[in-house]
Amino acid sequence: MIQINSWFTLGLTALLFFLTIFGRYVLFSLVFWWLFTRSKSGYQAIRTAQRRSGKSNQQWREIGWSALTSLVFTGIAVGVMLAYQRGYTKIYTDIHSYGLIWYPVSISLVLLIHETYYYWLHRWMHKPGVYKWVHKTHHDSLITTPWSAFSFHPLESTLQAIVIPALTFVLPLHSTAVGLILIIMTLSGAINHLNVEIYPHAFDRHWLGRWLIGATHHSLHHSQFRYNFGLYFTFWDKWMKTESPDFHQLFSQKSVKSDH
Incomplete structure (x- = not known):
């Protein structure tokens, strides 16, 4: 692990973080775009819809905003690294320090806290006085693709990024x-953000699948605005009755039935 003890190591650390964060976004987006979007007949429908909305250059715009998002994430990551080196964080490297059971528990706990934080942040970002300054950039992608995943205004990127470092x-x-x-x-x-459903048919009613957010669930948020505010899980949408009434029908249409 790099010790940040000079301007050179600070710059090197920031560069490595940026390459990791932006590179991870590009890699995941490219793989999912190639496997599930580009190869589907629905891709042409997506491109046609983007052209009709005057957003035929959408993916390049999304990549540009995602680069800015990666810079924001980089700045916060460097801050956490500096805090870690000074002993301010609770990040540890010996896996036995808190026991093996704590490892999966801690991950689950962070995801649940992140889900809760994001759901209510997301609801707040849709308030009329906030939306145009913070969240509109992301919703400019009416028809989403994997490249939409990090396409945020820097204000939203900052609000999204602070919760995990804070934890x-x-x-x-x-x-x-x-x-x-x-x-x-x-x-x-x-x-x-695929806009192509990769989960199997009827997975939205499965004991596990009913709690997981996928492409159909989130695409409805981009098209309807008033529903489906969750990040990883659907439980807040279900509890607060903000899950789209069209979700199950659309999932049935977009998911693929097995031949077996």
Whole structure:
């Protein structure tokens, strides 16, 4: 691990963080775009809809905003690294320090806290006085693709980014657990913005699937605005009755039935 003890190591650390964060976004977006969007007949429908909305250059615009988002994430990550080196965070490197059971528990706890924070932040960002300054950039992608996942205004990027770093100051988290959480976040973002359903038919009514957000669930948020505010899970939408009434019907239409 790089010790930040000079302007050179600070700059090198920032560069490595940016390459990791932006590179992870590009890799995940590219893989999902190639596997599930580009190869589907629905891709042409997506491109046609984008042209009709005057957003035929949408993906390049999204990549540009995502680069800015990655810079914001980089700045916050460097701040956490500096705090870690000074002993202010609860990040640890010896996996036995808190026991093996704590490792998956800590990850689950962070995801649940992140979900709660994001759901209510998301509801707030849709308030008329806030929306145009903070959240509109993301909703300019009416028809989403994997490239939409990090397409945020810097204000929204900052608000989204602060929760997990803040938790490192109060929750013991193994360094690899932090990395895994960030991978889950990026993976979830790519899947949710695909606009092509990759989960199997009737998974929305499965004991596990009914709690997970996928492409159909989140695409309805971009088209309807008033529903489906969750990030990873559907439980807040269900409890607060903000899940779209069209979700199950649309999921049935977009998901693929198995031949077996």
